[in-house]
Amino acid sequence: MANKVLEVNNVKKVYGSECPDCLQSTGPEHASNICPSCGSIVALGGVSFDLHANECLGIVGESGSGKSTLVKSLYFDQSVTSGKAWFTDQQGERIDLFAQHAAQQRWLRNNRLGMVYQNPHIGLNFDFTVGGNIAERLLMGGSRNYAKIRSSVQSYLEKVEIPLARMDDMPADFSGGMQQRVQIAKALVTKPSLLFLDEVTTGLDLSVQARILDLILQLRYDLDVAMIVVTHDLGVVRLLADRTIVMKNGQVVEGGLTDQVLHDPQHKYTQRLISSEL
Amino acid sequence: MRHSLTQQDHFGFIDEYAKREVRRATLKAICIPGYQVPYSSREMPMGRGFGTGGLQLTLSMIGPTDTLKVIDQGSDESVNAENIKGFVQQVCSGVHVTNKATEASIVQTRHRIPEAPMSEGQILVFQVPYPDSLVVVEASESKRRVMHSEADYAKLWVKLYEDIVRYGEITISHRYPTEIHGGYVIDPSPIPRYDTARLHQSPVIHLFGAGREKKIYAVPPYTDAKPLAFEDHAFRVESFLDQDGEQASCSVCGAKGVYFDEHYTDDGVVQYKCSDTDFCLQNLTNQKNGQ
Ligand SMILES: Nc1ncnc2c1ncn2[C@@H]1O[C@H](COP(=O)(O)OP(=O)(O)O)[C@@H](O)[C@H]1O
Ligand SMILES: [Mg+2]
Ligand SMILES: [Zn+2]
Numbered sequence: 391m392a393n394k395v396l397e398v399n400n401v402k403k404v405y406g407s408e409c410p411d412c413l414q415s416t417g418p419e420h421a422s423n424i425c426p427s428c429g430s431i432v433a434l435g436g437v438s439f440d441l442h443a444n445e446c447l448g449i450v451g452e453s454g455s456g457k458s459t460l461v462k463s464l465y466f467d468q469s470v471t472s473g474k475a476w477f478t479d480q481q482g483e484r485i486d487l488f489a490q491h492a493a494q495q496r497w498l499r500n501n502r503l504g505m506v507y508q509n510p511h512i513g514l515n516f517d518f519t520v521g522g523n524i525a526e527r528l529l530m531g532g533s534r535n536y537a538k539i540r541s542s543v544q545s546y547l548e549k550v551e552i553p554l555a556r557m558d559d560m561p562a563d564f565s566g567g568m569q570q571r572v573q574i575a576k577a578l579v580t581k582p583s584l585l586f587l588d589e590v591t592t593g594l595d596l597s598v599q600a601r602i603l604d605l606i607l608q609l610r611y612d613l614d615v616a617m618i619v620v621t622h623d624l625g626v627v628r629l630l631a632d633r634t635i636v637m638k639n640g641q642v643v644e645g646g647l648t649d650q651v652l653h654d655p656q657h658k659y660t661q662r663l664i665s666s667e668l
Numbered sequence: 669m670r671h672s673l674t675q676q677d678h679f680g681f682i683d684e685y686a687k688r689e690v691r692r693a694t695l696k697a698i699c700i701p702g703y704q705v706p707y708s709s710r711e712m713p714m715g716r717g718f719g720t721g722g723l724q725l726t727l728s729m730i731g732p733t734d735t736l737k738v739i740d741q742g743s744d745e746s747v748n749a750e751n752i753k754g755f756v757q758q759v760c761s762g763v764h765v766t767n768k769a770t771e772a773s774i775v776q777t778r779h780r781i782p783e784a785p786m787s788e789g790q791i792l793v794f795q796v797p798y799p800d801s802l803v804v805v806e807a808s809e810s811k812r813r814v815m816h817s818e819a820d821y822a823k824l825w826v827k828l829y830e831d832i833v834r835y836g837e838i839t840i841s842h843r844y845p846t847e848i849h850g851g852y853v854i855d856p857s858p859i860p861r862y863d864t865a866r867l868h869q870s871p872v873i874h875l876f877g878a879g880r881e882k883k884i885y886a887v888p889p890y891t892d893a894k895p896l897a898f899e900d901h902a903f904r905v906e907s908f909l910d911q912d913g914e915q916a917s918c919s920v921c922g923a924k925g926v927y928f929d930e931h932y933t934d935d936g937v938v939q940y941k942c943s944d945t946d947f948c949l950q951n952l953t954n955q956k957n958g959q
Binding site: 492493496515517518519522523525526527531534535536537539558601605 | 805818820822823825826829830832834835898899900901926
């Protein structure tokens, strides 16, 4: 069995003034993530899963099920209420993600992790050129050689199939699909061992979606990177994910090999998701 | 000046409590090189933006035995410099003023560091319009504070990177972002790159006061001051060349290798003059005296 890159254990995230009832009165069996006693939102009600080296894990579920909260927490965009996440880096060091202080979190974000957001305005700085956006990640990591930075940026633009002639253009002059490609290059340029993709094709034209998914698939085989792909679209996990977990109301209701989950769903909710998609 | 002074006015204009607060902030600034220490800036009888931050620094530490020099754009005679000197003399009886950088215990300045080499014990007070090096890339002060505390200057570096992309070199001429003691990156106030380079390991205490933004920061003596630059695009100071491409010299005193103001003659030929008027004059006097 390959090494584990990530071990997520009983992660909870409550928005609001948590009460003792929050956890037992929310979740899929209550069909709600809002605590009836105190009104808090239990965005994550104790989520656990593992991710192996070079594996692609899909996280599916309807809107509001907690998918973004989960990956944003792992990428330090927000804090969790409780739980653990162990990350094992390329050198085999095992890191307790949520116990890191701010500077260590920033270092991990810059050097070990990558994130592609649904909204390019979150993932990209629209005041900087496309090349500048990608360079920023290298500069954060301490690169100080202009020529080397330029050539790394170029090689990652090539990987995501953006013409080099557009390297110094502004993101606003790019189409939505191209902006996502820039985000992908930006996330990968520091050679992270773990990449998060949160609804990266949502809202794009179908043909554009297909080409970006192809690109991600290609990068998966070319690069040494584990991925977590968050989506409400079963077609995306069918194409990309080795394993898939299904979330509902802040909890994991089912998980397994993607083919298994899609062809032989055990949970009623998953069965509904699949039949509604067909 | 609108303010009319009476006998009750205090030595140094601001009250002792306020002076102590400025001095405490100053000591803290010296202890944490490059860190912007907040303080409660006082109203001064001149508009903010006219060096009130620098003036409060000067007033908080000046005593009757001090000698003050004030320069603006390198000149001791500019209206701003004269105003500030006049005011300090009014409110600090006994304080001497001078044009000679080497004689001054405190030099309050805008735009320049005096050419004459200064020495240990001297204090340079900079009037600062914009204290935060990150303001060009981040509008929110609370975010800038976090960035400073984490030494997160990547956005500033992207600015430099994009400068090279666009112009082939870093074009920042004044307020060049400079890393102090391997940590905080400061805005060294609107001094030219030529002077920015001279902050490094200088024997002088450099104090920076921003009145409007209510910040004090410092580069202590013998401290590293490293202008941000790429390994393959080194930091360069201004170079002044004559028509023949040779190192230019001052049209008044003949000095070379100093910071010049540019002037154009009627037939459009560029002429250089020392921007530090006192330095130029000293040079000329020394030559006349056959030194
Ligand atoms: N900042 C927030 N404050 C309060 N509730 C939030 C916040 N962010 C997300 N939520 C709630 O948490 C739940 C999970 O949201 P999210 O993780 O974005 O779901 P998904 O990505 O699966 O659509 C939702 O009920 C959402 O309304
Ligand atoms: Mg989401
Ligand atoms: Zn001269």
